[in-house]
Amino acid sequence: AQKVTQAQTEISVVEKEDVTLDCVYETRDTTYYLFWYKQPPSGELVFLIRRNSFDEQNEISGRYSWNFQKSTSSFNFTITASQVVDSAVYFCALSEVRTGANNLFFGTGTRLTVIP
Amino acid sequence: GAGVSQSPSNKVTEKGKDVELRCDPISGHTALYWYRQSLGQGLEFLIYFQGNSAPDKSGLPSDRFSAERTGGSVSTLTIQRTQQEDSAVYLCASSLAHTSSYEQYFGPGTRLTVT
Numbered sequence: 001a002q003k004v005t006q007a008q009t010e011i012s013v014v015e016k017e018d019v020t021l022d023c024v025y026e027t028r029d030t031t032y033y034l035f036w037y038k039q040p041p042s043g044e045l046v047f048l049i050r051r052n053s054f055d056e057q058n059e060i061s062g063r064y065s066w067n068f069q070k071s072t073s074s075f076n077f078t079i080t081a082s083q084v085v086d087s088a089v090y091f092c093a094l095s096e097v098r099t100g101a102n103n104l105f106f107g108t109g110t111r112l113t114v115i116p
Numbered sequence: 117g118a119g120v121s122q123s124p125s126n127k128v129t130e131k132g133k134d135v136e137l138r139c140d141p142i143s144g145h146t147a148l149y150w151y152r153q154s155l156g157q158g159l160e161f162l163i164y165f166q167g168n169s170a171p172d173k174s175g176l177p178s179d180r181f182s183a184e185r186t187g188g189s190v191s192t193l194t195i196q197r198t199q200q201e202d203s204a205v206y207l208c209a210s211s212l213a214h215t216s217s218y219e220q221y222f223g224p225g226t227r228l229t230v231t
Contacts, residue, residue, distance in 0.1 A: 037222075044222060044223070044224045103161045104159075
């Protein structure tokens with residue numbers, strides 16, 4: 001079963017628009033971590049945020065914000081006032097603590113294109 | 117400081133040949149991970165090391181795949197008798213320790229093409 005679902009395969013927005021990338025996860029663990037990574041055209045995965053399952057506070061970092069809702073098993077990512085440099089593939093990932101593992105289960109990614 | 121490095125950046129090989137992919141983790145990181153990114157399968161976990169030990173090899177796609185890590189640092193992923201379905205980008209990541217408390221830092225990947 002897919003542990004992380006990113007239903008949006010591709011999104012295009014015009015520069016300065018806000019955009020939200022959806023992530024829905026599935027786990028039986030009570031303790032887990034959620035992540036977002038960015039993969040720009042250069043190919044290297046860049047860590048953006050880690051959130052543990054006990055911390056449902058939303059987080060804001062500059063133009064980026066994350067909305068974690070356990071009730072709906074979602075961890076959505078919003079970019080405010082998008083810029084061309086935000087164009088990339090964004091991956092949501094889950095790590096389950098039960099197995100003692102830190103292995104990341106990735107979603108299939110959302111390709112964001114910001115049009116100037 | 118230096119990030120995770122991988123070599124080669126690109127590798128083209130003929131079907132049936134063996135290949136070795138190398139990963140140099142960030143200095144001081146005890147945990148090391150291999151992932152594979154392909155069009156059909158997305159990003160999938162292959163194997164991790166804590167120190168030189170690889171407790172979980174269940175992510176390796178077949179017995180043609182093996183990995184080792186020596187001195188708690190460099191790791192090599194070996195694919196024997198390569199097949200066309202092995203074509204993918206192989207990503208290495210490292211973290212301070214093998215717990216979810218630490219984020220993983222990824223290398224640039226090795227693009228493997230099997231002809």
